[in-house]
Amino acid sequence: MPAPVTGPRTLYDKIWDDHVVEVMEDGLALIYIDRHLVHEVTSPQAFEGLRTAGRKVRRPDCTLATLDHNIPTISRKNYKSVDTFVAEPDSRAQCSAVEENVKEFGLTYFGLADRRQGIVHVIGPEQGFTLPGITCVCGDSHTSTHGAFGSLAFGIGTSEVEHVLATQTLLQRKGKNMRITVDGELVEGVNSKDVILHIIGLIGTAGGTGHVIEYAGSVFRNFSMEARMSVCNMSIEAGARAGMVAPDEVTFEYLRNRPLAPKGEAWDRAEAYWRTLKSDDDAKFDIEVKISAADIPPTVTWGTSPQDVVSITGSVPDPATMIDPAKRAATERSLAYMGLQPNTRIEEIVVDKVFIGSCTNSRIEDLRSAARVILAAGPDARVASNVYAMIVPGSGLVKQHAEAEGLDTIFRRAGFDWREAGCSMCLGMNPDQLAPGERCASTSNRNFEGRQGAGGRTHLVSPAMAAAAAMTGKLTDVRKYLSAGAEANITQGTKLKSTSALEFLTDPVLPPPQPQPLTHTSGASSTPLPPSSGSSVPKFVVVKGITAPLHMANVDTDMIIPKQFLKTLKRTGLSNGLFYALRFDPKTGEKTPFILNRAPYDQAKILVVSEPNFGCGSSREHAAWSLNDFGIRCIIAPSFGEIFRSNAMQNGMLPLALSPEECKDLAADAEAGVQLEVDLEKQQVRRDNGKPAIAFTVDPFRRHCLLNGLDDIALTLQKEDAIVVFEQRRTAVWPWLDGFGYEGNRIPIVPTKMSKKTEW
Numbered sequence: 001m002p003a004p005v006t007g008p009r010t011l012y013d014k015i016w017d018d019h020v021v022e023v024m025e026d027g028l029a030l031i032y033i034d035r036h037l038v039h040e041v042t043s044p045q046a047f048e049g050l051r052t053a054g055r056k057v058r059r060p061d062c063t064l065a066t067l068d069h070n071i072p073t074i075s076r077k078n079y080k081s082v083d084t085f086v087a088e089p090d091s092r093a094q095c096s097a098v099e100e101n102v103k104e105f106g107l108t109y110f111g112l113a114d115r116r117q118g119i120v121h122v123i124g125p126e127q128g129f130t131l132p133g134i135t136c137v138c139g140d141s142h143t144s145t146h147g148a149f150g151s152l153a154f155g156i157g158t159s160e161v162e163h164v165l166a167t168q169t170l171l172q173r174k175g176k177n178m179r180i181t182v183d184g185e186l187v188e189g190v191n192s193k194d195v196i197l198h199i200i201g202l203i204g205t206a207g208g209t210g211h212v213i214e215y216a217g218s219v220f221r222n223f224s225m226e227a228r229m230s231v232c233n234m235s236i237e238a239g240a241r242a243g244m245v246a247p248d249e250v251t252f253e254y255l256r257n258r259p260l261a262p263k264g265e266a267w268d269r270a271e272a273y274w275r276t277l278k279s280d281d282d283a284k285f286d287i288e289v290k291i292s293a294a295d296i297p298p299t300v301t302w303g304t305s306p307q308d309v310v311s312i313t314g315s316v317p318d319p320a321t322m323i324d325p326a327k328r329a330a331t332e333r334s335l336a337y338m339g340l341q342p343n344t345r346i347e348e349i350v351v352d353k354v355f356i357g358s359c360t361n362s363r364i365e366d367l368r369s370a371a372r373v374i375l376a377a378g379p380d381a382r383v384a385s386n387v388y389a390m391i392v393p394g395s396g397l398v399k400q401h402a403e404a405e406g407l408d409t410i411f412r413r414a415g416f417d418w419r420e421a422g423c424s425m426c427l428g429m430n431p432d433q434l435a436p437g438e439r440c441a442s443t444s445n446r447n448f449e450g451r452q453g454a455g456g457r458t459h460l461v462s463p464a465m466a467a468a469a470a471m472t473g474k475l476t477d478v479r480k481y482l483s484a485g486a487e488a489n490i491t492q493g494t495k496l497k498s499t500s501a502l503e504f505l506t507d508p509v510l511p512p513p514q515p516q517p518l519t520h521t522s523g524a525s526s527t528p529l530p531p532s533s534g535s536s537v538p539k540f541v542v543v544k545g546i547t548a549p550l551h552m553a554n555v556d557t558d559m560i561i562p563k564q565f566l567k568t569l570k571r572t573g574l575s576n577g578l579f580y581a582l583r584f585d586p587k588t589g590e591k592t593p594f595i596l597n598r599a600p601y602d603q604a605k606i607l608v609v610s611e612p613n614f615g616c617g618s619s620r621e622h623a624a625w626s627l628n629d630f631g632i633r634c635i636i637a638p639s640f641g642e643i644f645r646s647n648a649m650q651n652g653m654l655p656l657a658l659s660p661e662e663c664k665d666l667a668a669d670a671e672a673g674v675q676l677e678v679d680l681e682k683q684q685v686r687r688d689n690g691k692p693a694i695a696f697t698v699d700p701f702r703r704h705c706l707l708n709g710l711d712d713i714a715l716t717l718q719k720e721d722a723i724v725v726f727e728q729r730r731t732a733v734w735p736w737l738d739g740f741g742y743e744g745n746r747i748p749i750v751p752t753k754m755s756k757k758t759e760w
């Protein structure tokens with residue numbers, strides 16, 4: 001077991017220590033989860049798992065549900081119900097499933113008729129549901145956003161969602177500490193989005209893997225909460241499951257009087273605790289990165305990974321100048337997908353669409369910053385004739401707030417489409433999508449292939465740069481709009497009212513409703529579900545068979561299973577969707593020569609990836625499910641996206657990290673038709689060509705679970721006594737965390753159903 005930190009501690013160490021329910025022999029810990037956000041894409045199978053096992057939601061008072069990914073962003077003026085409003089049947093089924101689940105399990109829910117509805121990562125902070133010092137999870141990778149409040153917030157897969165719903169805890173191994181310090185003055189036109197894009201460009205999409213990032217230094221101290229959220233949001237794009245900023249006056253000011261934040265004496269107590277939440281002076285970080293603010297330009301992405309960044313004044317990179325063959329091949333592939341020629345000046349790239357929205361940049365400040373650029377361009381500024389530009393506020397309340405400040409008038413007058421809240425074109429699970437070949441300047445966080453629509457091309461930018469691109473029709477240096485003349489335009493133009501968010505946060509805070517047993521009416525009932533993960537985790541002892549090689553770095557989960565396959569209510573039937581864009585020709589639907597389409601690899605049981613960071617990006621457990629459905633039980637790679645890794649193990653699969661040299665060697669063998677035998681019992685990879693076996697080690701607890709087909713929930717339920725003891729202490733030390741909206745809303749804790757004793 002790793003020695004607990006006894007000397008000076010980091011912020012992460014402190015929050016971790018305050019949440020440990022129990023530590024196992026090998027250092028794995030059961031940690032308590034204070035806040036759980038739920039949305040329609042990653043929760044239906046989890047609730048179904050609870051239902052099948054006859055379990056309840058342990059802490060409805062710590063759980064908040066909404067709809068965000070699948071919903072149309074058209075006007076809700078005539079909104080009556082999800083059934084009539086969400087036209088696409090699979091999206092509708094997921095939304096209806098949430099509506100049934102919140103009733104059946106008695107959860108607080110902000111539905112489409114509620115102005116508090118919005119993207120999970122916007123509404124949590126907005127309501128004061130997110131607080132400093134807490135642990136916060138959601139079946140969504142951008143849960144890292146909430147770390148801006150000095151909380152430990154991270155994305156989880158659907159099996160873990162079920163685990164949290166049932167037990168309010170998670171089994172976790174503590175990560176390492178990384179600190180990124182940005183000091184100095186930012187140059188004009190540079191904001192939080194440029195800062196985080198620059199950081200990802202510097203450390204790479206795997207730079208933070210295995211670490212929790214703390215953002216420190218004068219730049220983050222001077223940032224507003226909105227700006228801190230944009231930075232922490234994209235920690236996952238830097239490979240880190242969580243990012244955080246120590247809470248300070250800015251944090252407290254933002255939270256004071258929010259509906260779900262503590263009030264009165266409880267606030268004073270909470271604030272006193274929150275003030276202790278900072279890294280000690282001599283705390284040890286495993287990695288330190290120091291950046292000078294002056295070195296950060298207005299930044300955009302040119303390629304298909306968030307690390308493909310360049311200054312707005314720069315040019316598209318030239319693969320011919322690259323020595324590393326893997327890097328050269330990846331760049332050539334990205335440029336072909338993006339339809340870009342090497343050395344093209346970035347400011348010459350013409351866009352077709354502009355999207356201002358997403359959990360990165362859809363808050364009031366983001367909208368203000370875009371509006372300011374439009375005002376600076378003068379009263380006659382209009383969206384360029386070649387561009388369709390849309391603005392999608394992050395929540396119904398952000399929308400109302402912006403309208404009260406007159407921002408919608410500025411946008412509409414300039415020709416922007418002003419929409420209702422949701423994830424929208426960030427990933428295009430709803431009708432807001434790019435057509436094949438269309439190019440978009442987007443304030444979202446992912447520029448993966450097909451992310452905003454099959455064949456669509458995404459350039460990630462700040463809201464100010466997006467507004468500038470909308471007006472010129474090209475990627476544009478926003479500094480052009482910040483001259484003295486532009487300043488005069490702003491002061492002479494429409495007078496903006498600055499309004500406090502609190503004016504809109506007036507809805508009463510009610511305790512969660514009583515659970516209501518339901519007769520199912522949605523797709524959830526018409527499509528019978530397979531048993532939950534309950535006790536159905538397959539054992540992994542020895543897997544032997546055809547091994548397919550894959551020579552790609554940073555294979556993201558959008559690539560493993562694209563968005564259109566996330567609308568299922570099941571955990572199975574996804575093999576056709578695996579690597580869909582690579583396996584099927586978009587025009588003819590015919591199979592391509594992709595490795596998994598070719599015999600014998602179409603029967604592969606093992607996948608060997610020669611390059612690092614397999615499964616980065618989104619938390620969709622569908623990535624693991626689709627590989628499993630295809631028949632692949634073991635993936636060998638130099639490194640993995642953390643959420644993917646844990647999702648795979650939750651499904652009885654083995655994600656095996658070997659050295660880059662071993663992976664390259666095994667991939668070359670697989671190319672030559674060599675079959676592998678992965679023996680978890682003996683911790684060996686053997687090959688049938690006589691080369692020596694490769695030894696490996698797997699975390700003892702995980703190995704034990706895989707060998708015996710044990711599921712985490714059953715194991716955790718044996719820890720009921722320890723969980724209750726933790727909850728008693730939590731109520732005594734952090735009383736503001738009990739009860740939805742904390743005050744007078746205490747509800748009895750639902751006792752968890754005990755299961756039969758299973759061995760750890």
Ligand SMILES: CC(C)[C@H](C(=O)O)[C@@H](O)C(=O)O
Nearest residue numbers: 041139140141142618619620
């Ligand atoms: C649908 C969800 C699993 C996913 C995520 O985890 O990130 C989505 O929000 C995304 O941005 O791709």
Ligand code: SF4
Nearest residue numbers: 142358359423426427
């Ligand atoms: S990244 Fe996009 S799709 Fe994912 S939660 Fe944020 S807005 Fe929604």
